[in-house]
Amino acid sequence: MDNRYLQQFKKGSLEMILLCLIGRRETYGYEIITELNRSAGVLGYAKEGTIYPILYRLQQAQLIQCRLAPAAANGGSKKYYSLTEKGRGVLEELLAFWSSYESCVNGFIDSYRQGEVSQ
Amino acid sequence: MREEYIRQIRRQPALSRKAKKEIIRDLNEIFDSALEHGETEQQVARRLGSPRDFAASAAAQLDPDRAAPKGGKGRLALLFCLVAAAALAGSAGMNAAKAPAGAIGQADAMTHIQVTGGLGLDLPALLLAAGLAAAAAALVCMILALGQHRR
Numbered sequence: 001m002d003n004r005y006l007q008q009f010k011k012g013s014l015e016m017i018l019l020c021l022i023g024r025r026e027t028y029g030y031e032i033i034t035e036l037n038r039s040a041g042v043l044g045y046a047k048e049g050t051i052y053p054i055l056y057r058l059q060q061a062q063l064i065q066c067r068l069a070p071a072a073a074n075g076g077s078k079k080y081y082s083l084t085e086k087g088r089g090v091l092e093e094l095l096a097f098w099s100s101y102e103s104c105v106n107g108f109i110d111s112y113r114q115g116e117v118s119q
Numbered sequence: 120m121r122e123e124y125i126r127q128i129r130r131q132p133a134l135s136r137k138a139k140k141e142i143i144r145d146l147n148e149i150f151d152s153a154l155e156h157g158e159t160e161q162q163v164a165r166r167l168g169s170p171r172d173f174a175a176s177a178a179a180q181l182d183p184d185r186a187a188p189k190g191g192k193g194r195l196a197l198l199f200c201l202v203a204a205a206a207l208a209g210s211a212g213m214n215a216a217k218a219p220a221g222a223i224g225q226a227d228a229m230t231h232i233q234v235t236g237g238l239g240l241d242l243p244a245l246l247l248a249a250g251l252a253a254a255a256a257a258l259v260c261m262i263l264a265l266g267q268h269r270r
Contacts, residue, residue, distance in 0.1 A: 029145070030152035048149050049168035049176070056180035074151040077144070 010043050015054055016098065017043070019091040022064055023083045029055070032081075055081065063087030120160035121150045127170035133178040135185060142177050199257030206250030213243040 021032055029048065032055075036046035058064045064081050071078045083091065125143055128134070134142065146167075153163045167173050178185060 028152075029149060030156070047166040047168070048163070049166060049173050052145060052149075052173075053176035053180050056177055060180055071148070071151065073155050076147055076151045078148055078152075079145065 014043070014050075015058065016091070016094045018051070018054055018058065019063065019083065019087060019094070022081045023088060023091055026080045026082045028078045028080050058087070063090055120164050121146075124164055124167065124170055128174055131171065131174035131178075133174050133182070133185060135182050138178060138181040141181065142174070195260045197257075199253045199260060203250045203253035203257060206246045206253060210243045210246035210250060213246070 017036070018032065021027060021035060027035075029052065033046050033048060033051060036043065036051070055064070059066065059081075062084055064087050065084050066079045066081050068077045068079055070076075125146055128142060128146065129139060131139075149167070150160060150163050154160070
């Protein structure tokens with residue numbers, strides 16, 4: 001199958017998934033990548049090169065905010081991300097849309113399956 | 120590997136100084152976190168993609184104006200330069216073709232000129248003014264384009 005179709009699906013949902021991850025609790029870059037690779041294998045391998053530009057976009061849109069905290073383990077610092085009020089509102093809207101979108105798409109899939117069976 | 124990656128990010132023209140500072144901080148965190156979890160710098164660099172691609176994706180979010188296709192103001196400056204050159208050349212050409220005031224022998228036969236109206240416009244002078252205005256606009260665009268590049 002042409003990989004572009006799958007890429008389109010993933011692209012559209014990744015921002016919402018990131019908002020969900022960040023909305024659950026304050027988190028940082030490496031934790032986000034690890035979590036995505038552990039529980040969202042279907043999305044493919046999450047890479048910093050893909051995730052960080054999206055984080056920048058969400059930050060620019062003021063949907064997420066960040067704070068720097070010292071990283072005890074390596075002597076550097078970690079950027080912790082959390083949702084802003086605006087981000088929480090947008091996420092709720094996206095989730096509501098996703099539900100109706102899902103049932104709409106499922107309706108088409110069901111009708112296709114039924115047509116396939118009756119043929 | 121980390122130093123080389125960061126060095127190349129520093130050299131990317133698509134990023135402003137402020138964006139570079141933020142990205143380099145993030146890159147240091149990315150490398151530190153990965154090393155802390157037993158990964159190598161090569162693995163991290165592979166996941167980041169090329170410095171150029173990473174800088175371009177980050178710039179599209181952090182510096183959208185700067186990351187937009189280059190040459191907006193530069194192209195405008197070039198257009199103004201062309202307009203200025205055409206107008207000035209036109210003005211100079213018309214002035215060269217014009218007979219000096221009081222010249223004798225410009226007509227082979229008697230001429231009868233009847234002035235029926237006119238706006239009193241001096242075309243060479245208008246072209247000269249347009250050329251100078253376009254040259255000034257080109258200069259402003261060039262200065263703005265240079266300022267954007269240095270930011």
